[in-house]
Amino acid sequence: MLSKRIIPCLDIKDGRTVKGTNFVNLRDAGDPVELGALYAKQGADELVFLDITATVEKRKTLSELANRIAHHINIPFTVGGGISSVEDVNVLLQNGADKISVNTAAFKKPQLINELAKEFGSQCVVLAIDTRKEDDGEWYVYLNGGRTKTEMKCVDWAKQAVELGAGEILLTSMNHDGTKQGFALDITRTLSTLLPVPVIASGGGGTMEHFVTVFNEGKADAALAASIFHFKEIAIPELKQFLFENNIPVRILQENINK
Amino acid sequence: MNLVIIKYNAGNIQSVLYALERIGLEAKVTDNVEQIRSADKVIFPGVGEASSAMRYLKERKLDEVIKNLAQPVLGICLGMQLMCRFSEENNVNCLHIFDEDVKLFKQVVKQQAGNIKIPQIGWNNIYDLKTDLFNAVPEDSYTYFVHSYYAALGAHTIATTNYIIPYSSALHKNNFYGVQFHPEKSADTGEQILRNFIERCN
Numbered sequence: 001m002l003s004k005r006i007i008p009c010l011d012i013k014d015g016r017t018v019k020g021t022n023f024v025n026l027r028d029a030g031d032p033v034e035l036g037a038l039y040a041k042q043g044a045d046e047l048v049f050l051d052i053t054a055t056v057e058k059r060k061t062l063s064e065l066a067n068r069i070a071h072h073i074n075i076p077f078t079v080g081g082g083i084s085s086v087e088d089v090n091v092l093l094q095n096g097a098d099k100i101s102v103n104t105a106a107f108k109k110p111q112l113i114n115e116l117a118k119e120f121g122s123q124c125v126v127l128a129i130d131t132r133k134e135d136d137g138e139w140y141v142y143l144n145g146g147r148t149k150t151e152m153k154c155v156d157w158a159k160q161a162v163e164l165g166a167g168e169i170l171l172t173s174m175n176h177d178g179t180k181q182g183f184a185l186d187i188t189r190t191l192s193t194l195l196p197v198p199v200i201a202s203g204g205g206g207t208m209e210h211f212v213t214v215f216n217e218g219k220a221d222a223a224l225a226a227s228i229f230h231f232k233e234i235a236i237p238e239l240k241q242f243l244f245e246n247n248i249p250v251r252i253l254q255e256n257i258n259k
Numbered sequence: 260m261n262l263v264i265i266k267y268n269a270g271n272i273q274s275v276l277y278a279l280e281r282i283g284l285e286a287k288v289t290d291n292v293e294q295i296r297s298a299d300k301v302i303f304p305g306v307g308e309a310s311s312a313m314r315y316l317k318e319r320k321l322d323e324v325i326k327n328l329a330q331p332v333l334g335i336c337l338g339m340q341l342m343c344r345f346s347e348e349n350n351v352n353c354l355h356i357f358d359e360d361v362k363l364f365k366q367v368v369k370q371q372a373g374n375i376k377i378p379q380i381g382w383n384n385i386y387d388l389k390t391d392l393f394n395a396v397p398e399d400s401y402t403y404f405v406h407s408y409y410a411a412l413g414a415h416t417i418a419t420t421n422y423i424i425p426y427s428s429a430l431h432k433n434n435f436y437g438v439q440f441h442p443e444k445s446a447d448t449g450e451q452i453l454r455n456f457i458e459r460c461n
Contacts, residue, residue: 002422003382003401040446045382070277076403076444096273098444120270121307123378123405168380198376221376251382251401253447 003249004215005045005222006236007200008229010035012051012081015061017230030230033068039229040075042236043253047073048101048170048224051081052145059088063095070096078126078170086115093120101126101170104143107150107157110164117165126200127166129154131187132174139173139187146174155190162195169195170224173203180206180228188218200224208234208242215248260457262286263298265325268315269305269337271443278443282450284457292324300330300457304443305337306405309361310349312341326354331460332435339430339437340408348408357430357437359413364423378407379422385440389417390431391459392438392452400448402428402440410439436460 010017010032017032036047049069051062066079079092080101089100106112106127116125130142131154139154158169169191173184183204192199198221201214205225214220228234243250264275266288279286286302287294295301303325305312316322325332325342334342341353346361353361364377382401385393409426412419418429420439430437436456442449 001384002379002404005381070274071280074278074281074444074446074450076405076441093270094273096277098271098274123306123380124270167378196376198380221381 001249003045003251004220004243005200006043006211006239006243006250007046007048007222007224008036008039008044008236009048009050009202009224009226010230011226012049012062012065013053015065018052032065033072035230036069036073036077039236040073043240043251044075044236045222045251046075047077049077049079049081050101051079053081059091063091066092066097067095080126080128084112086112086119089116089120089124093124097124099124099126099168101128103128103130106161107141107143107152110160113161113164113166117167122165122167122197125166126168126170127158127161128170128172129158130172130174133184133187142174154187155194158191158195162197166197168198168200170200170202176204177202178227179204182206182210183214183218183220183223185213185218188214188220192219192221198222206233208239211239211243212246212248215243260284261297261299262302262457263295263300264288264302264304265295265321265338266290267305267312267319267321269307269312271304271306271336271441274441275302275304275335275443278450278453282454290319290321292320295321295324296328298330300460301325301328301332303332303334303338303342305335305341307337308348309337309340309346309353309408310351312337313351313353316341322354326356329434331456333456333460334435334437335443336406336439336441339439340410342430342435342437343410346408356435357410357413357415357432359410359415359427359430361408361410363408375423378405380405382445383420383422383428383440385418385420385428387416387419388429390436392429392431392436392455393418394451394455394459396448396451396455402438402442402445402448402452404428404440406439410437434461
C-alpha cells in the first residue's frame with residue numbers, strides 16, 4: 001500500500017539550516033547535509049530544502065548544495081527558493097535534485113509551470129503555495145515568503161497550476177505555521193480531494209496526534225514539518241511508530257521494527 | 260568491474276551514478292556502443308516519456324544494441340518500461356525484451372479516501388520477491404516509486420506492488436532485469452538491490 005510520507009523541511013540561509021516562527025526570528029539548526037542524512041537514516045521519506053538566501057551568489061550556492069545532498073543522501077529530495085526559470089531548474093536537476101518547488105515566480109508567470117512540466121515532467125514540479133485564511137473565511141495566496149497578499153483564492157490557483165502541469169502541491173497555512181496547534185485541515189482536505197495530484201500539508205504540526213489528524217481528516221498525502229524535528233521535539237522513528245499504531249500506512253524501517 | 264550507465268535523453272542518470280558511488284562503485288555514463296557492449300554490467304535508467312525516449316534510442320541504434328546485450332542489464336523506471344513490449348504512453352512499440360505491456364493507471368474515486376492520485380508518488384511495498392536481485396530484501400519492503408504507467412503482471416514478474424491494481428514492480432528474463440521503483444532513492448533497501456545486481460545477478 002502506498003504509504004503516507006513524513007517530510008522534514010530544512011530552510012537554508014547561506015548554506016545553513018534555519019527555521020523561524022511565522023517566517024521571522026530565524027534560529028540556526030546546523031549543517032543541512034548532515035541534518036538531512038540523519039533524517040534519512042531515521043526514516044524520513046523525503047526531504048525539502050528551501051533556500052531563503054537573497055543574494056546574487058545564491059544560485060551557485062544552491063546548486064552546490066543540491067550536489068552535496070545528492071551525493072550523501074539516499075532518499076528523494078526537493079529544492080526550492082527563488083527558482084524562476086527553466087535554466088534554474090535544469091542546473092538543480094543536473095546536480096541531482098529529484099524535484100524542484102516553485103512559488104512566487106510561478107504565480108507571476110503561470111506558464112513557467114507548463115514549461116517546466118514539458119521540459120522535465122510533472123513528477124519533478126512541486127507548486128508551493130503559502131496561504132492565509134482571511135476574515136471572510138476564504139483562503140488567499142500569499143507571495144514572497146508570505147509578505148505579499150494577492151486576491152487569488154488558494155483553490156483557484158492550485159487548480160490552475162495542476163492543469164498547467166504541477167505534479168504536487170506543497171500547501172503551507174500561514175495561520176498555522178509556527179503555532180504547533182495542528183495543521184489546517186479544511187483547506188488541506190479541500191485540495192486533496194479536489195486535485196488529482198498529491199498534497200503535502202505544511203504548517204502547524206506540533207504533536208504526533210496532529211499528524212494522525214492531517215492524514216485521516218485532512219486527507220493529506222504527505223506532511224511536512226521543520227522545527228519540531230530540528231529541535232527534537234518529535235523524533236521521526238517514534239512518529240512513524242505512532243502513525244503505524246493508529247492505522248496510518250507508513251514506511252517503518254526494518255531496524256526499528258520490534259523495538 | 261566495468262560498469263556502464265546508458266546515457267540518453269532521460270533524467271535521474273546522476274542520481275544512479277551517485278547511488279553507486281555511495282556503495283563504493285564507479286560507473287561510466289556513455290552512449291558509446293562499443294563501451295556499452297564491452298561492459299560487465301549495464302544500467303539503463305530513466306525518468307521521462309516513452310515515445311521520445313524510444314525515438315532517441317532508435318536514432319542512435321541503441322535499441323538494437325540494448326536488446327542484444329548478453330551481460331546483465333538493469334532497467335530502472337522508464338528504463339524497465341522501455342524493455343517491455345509496448346507502452347500506452349503515446350502508444351509506442353518498445354524493445355520487447357519482456358512480453359509485458361505498459362499501461363496507464365486508471366483514476367478511481369473512493370468516496371472515503373479521496374482520489375487515488377496519479378502519478379503514484381512515494382513509498383510502496385514490494386512482495387512475491389524472486390531471484391537474487393532481492394537477496395536479503397524482506398517481503399513487503401518499501402521502495403520509492405514515481406510513475407503514471409505500469410507494467411502488467413506476467414510470466415516475467417519477479418516483484419509485485421499494489422496501486423489501484425497489482426502490477427509488476429520488477430521483471431526478469433535471462434540476463435535482463437527491470438525495476439519500476441527507484442533503487443537509487445530507496446534508502447538502504449535500494450542500496451541492497453543495487454548491490455545484489457552487481458554482485459549476484461548473471
